[in-house]
Amino acid sequence: QVQLVESGGGVVQPGRSLRLSCAASGFTFSTYGLHWVRQAPGKGLEWVAVLWYDGSHKYYEDSVKGRFTISRDTSKNTLHLQMNSLRAEDTAVYYCARLNSDFNGMDVWGHGTTVTVSS
Amino acid sequence: SSELTQDPALSVALGQTVRITCQGDSLRSYYANWYQQKPGQAPVLVISGENNRPSGIPDRFSGSNSGNTASLTITGAQAEDEADYYCNSRDSSENHPIWVFGGGTKLTVL
Numbered sequence: 001q002v003q004l005v006e007s008g009g010g011v012v013q014p015g016r017s018l019r020l021s022c023a024a025s026g027f028t029f030s031t032y033g034l035h036w037v038r039q040a041p042g043k044g045l046e047w048v049a050v051l052w053y054d055g056s057h058k059y060y061e062d063s064v065k066g067r068f069t070i071s072r073d074t075s076k077n078t079l080h081l082q083m084n085s086l087r088a089e090d091t092a093v094y095y096c097a098r099l100n101s102d103f104n105g106m107d108v109w110g111h112g113t114t115v116t117v118s119s
Numbered sequence: 120s121s122e123l124t125q126d127p128a129l130s131v132a133l134g135q136t137v138r139i140t141c142q143g144d145s146l147r148s149y150y151a152n153w154y155q156q157k158p159g160q161a162p163v164l165v166i167s168g169e170n171n172r173p174s175g176i177p178d179r180f181s182g183s184n185s186g187n188t189a190s191l192t193i194t195g196a197q198a199e200d201e202a203d204y205y206c207n208s209r210d211s212s213e214n215h216p217i218w219v220f221g222g223g224t225k226l227t228v229l
Contacts, residue, residue, distance in 0.1 A: 103168035105152030
């Protein structure tokens with residue numbers, strides 16, 4: 001079945017880096033764009049970044065521009081989020097989600113991976 | 120800045136109808152999508168586009184759009200509908216696409 005599985009979360013000190021991964025299965029990876037969405041503890045959903053289906057375009061939420069990089073490895077059906085210069089406010093559950101361009105929404109979500117930025 | 124506004128909390132009696140609304144300028148250009156999130160779980164798409172339900176979503180969920188406002192209606196709310204509901208849409212900033220979420224509505228079924 002269609003599935004997204006995130007990994008790579010953990011506890012990291014402020015200013016350090018972390019790389020999240022999202023393994024996709026059950027659909028043709030190269031034909032879908034993918035998002036990262038995060039949710040801070042007790043808060044709502046926040047869009048983080050999107051990568052076009054062919055990797056040609058990537059866009060970011062303002063607070064992560066210049067610090068986070070979204071990428072994909074089509075040979076491994078995997079999406080990545082490289083997070084540098086982490087801040088306490090980046091603490092959240094990070095979800096990857098599939099972009100359905102028919103309605104510009106997110107039709108499949110992973111279970112999430114937790115990132116905690118703390119000294 | 121881009122923004123979608125939702126009521127923070129609503130309640131509905133079991134079996135009654137509730138409407139959850141979402142307002143924002145982006146909705147003049149793009150349809151809202153709606154997600155249900157239960158505690159400790161990932162969001163689930165319940166309504167997309169003009170008024171489309173993914174497979175497996177009960178037909179008591181419906182959506183509508185008018186101007187800068189989108190609505191999610193649950194007709195005959197069930198106990199299992201108690202959850203947080205988020206709207207989202209595409210938008211644009213500095214000529215490139217972004218996505219925005221509403222702050223979420225916590226729905227209690229009485």
